[in-house]
Amino acid sequence: MPVRVGDTFRDALAAVDRPLAGMWVCSGSPLVAEICAGSGLDWLLIDAEHSPNGLESILAQLQAVKGYPVQVMVRPPVNDTVLIKQYLDLGVQNLLIPMVNSAAEAEAAVAAVRYPPHGVRGVGSALARASRWNRIPDYLARASETISLTVQIETEAAAAAVEEILAVDGVDAIFLGPSDLAASMGLLGQQEHPQVRAAVEHCLAAAQVAGKPAGVNAFNEATARAYMEARASFVLVGADVAMLARGSEQLAATFVPEHEETPDGGGPRASY
Numbered sequence: 299m300p301v302r303v304g305d306t307f308r309d310a311l312a313a314v315d316r317p318l319a320g321m322w323v324c325s326g327s328p329l330v331a332e333i334c335a336g337s338g339l340d341w342l343l344i345d346a347e348h349s350p351n352g353l354e355s356i357l358a359q360l361q362a363v364k365g366y367p368v369q370v371m372v373r374p375p376v377n378d379t380v381l382i383k384q385y386l387d388l389g390v391q392n393l394l395i396p397m398v399n400s401a402a403e404a405e406a407a408v409a410a411v412r413y414p415p416h417g418v419r420g421v422g423s424a425l426a427r428a429s430r431w432n433r434i435p436d437y438l439a440r441a442s443e444t445i446s447l448t449v450q451i452e453t454e455a456a457a458a459a460v461e462e463i464l465a466v467d468g469v470d471a472i473f474l475g476p477s478d479l480a481a482s483m484g485l486l487g488q489q490e491h492p493q494v495r496a497a498v499e500h501c502l503a504a505a506q507v508a509g510k511p512a513g514v515n516a517f518n519e520a521t522a523r524a525y526m527e528a529r530a531s532f533v534l535v536g537a538d539v540a541m542l543a544r545g546s547e548q549l550a551a552t553f554v555p556e557h558e559e560t561p562d563g564g565g566p567r568a569s570y
C-alpha cells in the first residue's frame with residue numbers, strides 16, 4: 299500500500315517495512331506532478347537542481363499533489379540557508395539537500411531547517427503556507443515534527459565521510475547519487491561501474507550500522523533491486539522527463555518509417 303499523506307517522509311520510512319519506490323518529477327508541470335502523484339508509487343522527488351523549477355512552480359506542484367496518497371520530497375539546487383527557508387515556508391516538508399560532503403555541511407543543513415535556539419531558520423510563519431498562515435496550532439513549536447531532512451552523498455569525499463555525516467543529529471536519512479559519485483571518481487557516466495556500485499553499497503552498509511535509512515537513484519530495474527537487497531530503504535526508479543523521452547522515441551520507432559534511433563548520430567543514450 300502507498301504510504302499515507304500527512305506524515306513526513308521520516309514517518310513513512312518508519313511505518314513501512316519494505317523499500318519505498320519513487321520517481322523524479324522534473325518537468326516543472328503541476329499537471330504532470332498530479333499524474334505521477336496518482337500513480338501508486340510511494341514518493342515523488344520534485345527537482346530544482348537540474349530541472350526548470352523555481353519557487354512558484356514548486357508551490358503549484360505541491361498544491362497539485364496535495365490530497366494524493368504519496369510522499370513528496372523536494373531537492374533545492376544548493377545547500378543554502380535562505381533557499382531552504384523559502385522552500386520550508388512554501389510548505390515543503392521533506393527536503394533532499396544535494397552535494398553534502400562533510401559533517402559540517404550536514405550540520406548547516408540541519409540548522410537551516412530548525413528555528414532558534416536549535417537552528418537559524420528565519421521566522422515568517424504568519425506569511426507562510428507552511429503554517430497555513432498560522433492556522434496550524436503551535437506551528438513554531440512543532441515545526442520540526444513536520445519536516446524531514448535527507449542529505450545527498452554524491453562525491454568520493456562525502457562517501458569517505460559518510461559515517462560522520464550519518465552521525466549528525468537532525469539528518470534523518472542519506473541519499474546516494476551514483477551519477478555525481480561516478481563523476482567524482484573519474485568515471486563520468488558510468489553509474490553501473492563496479493567501483494561506483496561498491497561505493498554506494500559501502501554507504502548503504504554504513505547507514506545500516508548507524509540505524510538511519512539510506513536511499514539511492516537507480517533507473518535500471520536490476521540495479522534498483524540489488525540496492526533494495528543491500529538494504530536501500532527508498533529508491534528512485536524513474537523520471538517523468540526520461541519516461542516521456544523514451545516513450546515518445548518508442549512511438550516514433552513504431553510509426554515513423556525513417557525514424558533513426560539516434561537522430562544526433564551519437565551512441566546509445568545513458569539510462570540515468
Ligand SMILES: O=C(O)C(=O)C[C@H](O)[C@@H](O)CO
Binds near residue numbers: 475
Ligand atoms: O548524482 C546523482 O545520481 C543524482 O543526484 C541524480 C542526478 O541528479 C540525475 O542523474 C538523475 O538521473
